[in-house]
Amino acid sequence: MRASRLLSLLLLLQTHGRMTAAQLAERLEVSTRTVYRDVESLHAAGIPLYGEAGHAGGYQLVDGWRTRLTGLTAEEAERLFLAGLPGPAAELGYGAVVAGLQRKLHAALPPSLADRAAQVQQRFHLDPAHWYADGDASPHLAEVAEAVWRQRRIAVRYRSWAGEVDRVLEPYGLVLKGGRWYAVANRPGRDGPATYRINQILALTSLDEEFDRPAEFDLPAWWRAHVVRFRARLHRDEATIRLSPRGRERLREIASDVVVAAAQRSAGPPDGAGWVTVVVPIESLTHAHGDLLRLGAEVEVLAPAELRARLAATAAELAARYAPRAAGTPVPD
Structure with a gap:
């Protein structure tokens, strides 16, 4: 474990140049006291490493010196496919391994390619999580x-x-x-x-x-x-609906590409108020009920009749729940 940490410290300095003890401790997830001891060990091993005091100080390798000890461990090789996805790697419990792997890959590159890799990292970022969720964490x-x-x-x-x-x-x-x-x-x-x-x-x-x-x-x-x-299997049925101009905009935001394309393809001419009639695929009455409720008053279901009835019943329940109540009237269950 300590040998791996010493190598990681070398690779950090080789990649980033000068770094303070606090910065090294944060990246290696150890105390600054441990960093001081590791630096002394590297000195004793003949590594040309020096430190400078002061606000702009820190540890640095002698210019031109590079370690060639960048071989991957078996575990790092196994996690190579996660190198570009540090978030999912951390969720799987491989965060530290992938961080070490990234350091080794970067250190193994010649300076010109290392600079290009760093530029790509700053210009392209992969975030696989959904906009409205912070991932799918599970303790298992x-x-x-x-x-x-x-x-x-x-x-x-x-x-x-x-x-x-x-x-x-x-x-x-x-x-x-x-x-x-x-x-x-x-x-x-x-x-x-x-x-x-x-x-x-x-x-x-x-x-x-x-x-x-x-x-x-x-x-x-x-x-x-x-x-x-x-x-x-998703879309085995279809529904005929009317959409307001605002409803058409909202449909593009909340519906799948298949539904949006069907709505655009089947849209008839708008009426005087700008409403259009379209035919869209639906997965089931239950799913369609939930999805169309998100459009609020910007949609009217024409068919199937059962879906129209479900939405009408929900609208009636909402109207009753939000109707003005006299003072002291108990809230319904």
């Missing part, structure tokens, strides 16, 4: 990742659409989609894997049972096919 994410790596079964209590269920799973892999983590896992005795959203795992126990991951299983290919199947 790291445990699932460990089970994936070790090929160990896990027993979970899972919140499914039908309620809470108990499952024994063989996790084949993890996928980050739209800021949400999913496990692609097989259930013993079932024919093929399915997806499980990680933050719907309510409890998890790691079992001392190994499983054989099919040699032919290709996670990226399986996920691409799964997405195609999912999208094909």
